[in-house]
Amino acid sequence: MKTLYLDCNAGISGNMFLGALLDLGFPREQLNQELAKLPIHLPVLQIERVVKNGISAVYFEVEHFHEHQHRGLHDIVDLITKATLSQRVKDRAISCFQKLAAAEAKIHGVSTDEVHFHEVGALDAIVDIVGVCLGLDYFRIEQILVSPVRLGFGTVQCAHGVIPIPAPATMELLQGYQVYGGELEGEWATPTGAALLREFAQTSGSLPELQIQKIGYGAGTANRSIPNVLRIVLGSSDTGSSKETQVVIETNIDNMNPEFFGFLGEQLFQTGVRDYYLTPVYMKKGRPGTLITVVVDPEKQIEVENLLFTQTTTLGVRKYLVRRSCLERKTEQVKMGSEVIHIKAGLMNGRVLKLAPEYEDCVRIAREYNRPLKDVYEEALQIGRKELAVKLS
Secondary structure (H helix, E strand, O other), X not given: OEEEEEEOOOOEOHHHHHHHHHHHOOOXXXXXXXXXXXXXXXXXXXXXXXXXXXXXXXXXXXXXOOOOOXXXXXXXXXXXXXXXXXXXXXXHHHXXXXXXXXXXXXXXXXXXXXXXXXXXXXXXXXXXXXXXXXXXXXHOOOEEEEOOEEOEEEEXXXXXXXXXXXXXXXXXXXXXXXXXXXXXXXXXXXXXXXXHHHHHEEEOXXXXXXXXXXXXXXXXXXXXXXXXXXXXXXEEXXXXXXXXXXXXXXXXXXXXXXXHHHHHHHHHHHOOOOEEEEEEEEOHHHXXXXXXXXXXXXXXXXXXXXXXXXXXXXXXXXXXXXXXXXXXXXXXXXXXXXXXXXXXXXXXXXXXEEEEEOHHHHHHHHHHHOOOHHHHHHHHHHHHHHHHHHHHO
């Protein structure tokens, strides 16, 4: 799986991300040709190699252009929609701005239609977001992982006046991600950079297991006491299975009505957790208890924590990142007489390794025809092996 890891030790902004993609090998000529498809007059694009505290990086910026037009979400969506870019690039760019609009709307207590982007709606931000979408499409990235993100602290002047750092929209967009303020003052992560993370990346923590292919560095504008660069690492993980970063959340319970666990499980699945399970344990002083373990996508961990605090008697939870390896999964239909059964298949490198009939389909047929469930399951499995092993391989 082609994976891109973002090392945000110096935060992230749209122009840093695009500069890093250019350093990685995204052709400048292709960037210029594709951006020219936007139905607007493009300013001069500044692309140069700079050195930040001893690290060579590519600096990208929209040169000598300060647009004061305030665009709404509808204006930006209309502009991108009219571009003759690929549909995939347009959809991703529009989605980034929609996420940004939703964050701004929540902060200001208005609808997304009432949001005017001010700085981030200026042409340079449109160029940054569309340019990053073009670069990611060029490399055909399958997975993007991100380190903990440096946010900084202090205040910054914007169209609404002086606001705290991190900007409210940045904080809103990075809910569920690992972040830290750091010891250095200033704005290190911008709303545009945060919107790109929300659209493309999942939190990873440290550098994951990768076969490194290329490394790119994108420079920020300011000169700081540490290298103001975004480092991105292009690599490949095990091609036989996909690997995802998950968060495991645990808590021990010894003073709750056991009837409540069933309802808790329903609530957890409604939040979209990957899995949860209960393990009998002995706690201090020999008291019997229950270990609740929840496996969840990183962006949903806050919601799960809140659920555990409100629906159980726990006073605290533990959490840690794990890497999950998965076979490629497909679901196919087979006919068993006049009935349709869904068969789940697990593949590695195109080869079928696992087949399993859908349990609910087997139960339905067993009840309807008054047959033993095990017989229905086995017959469906045999049909699946005969028909799908060749079809899917």
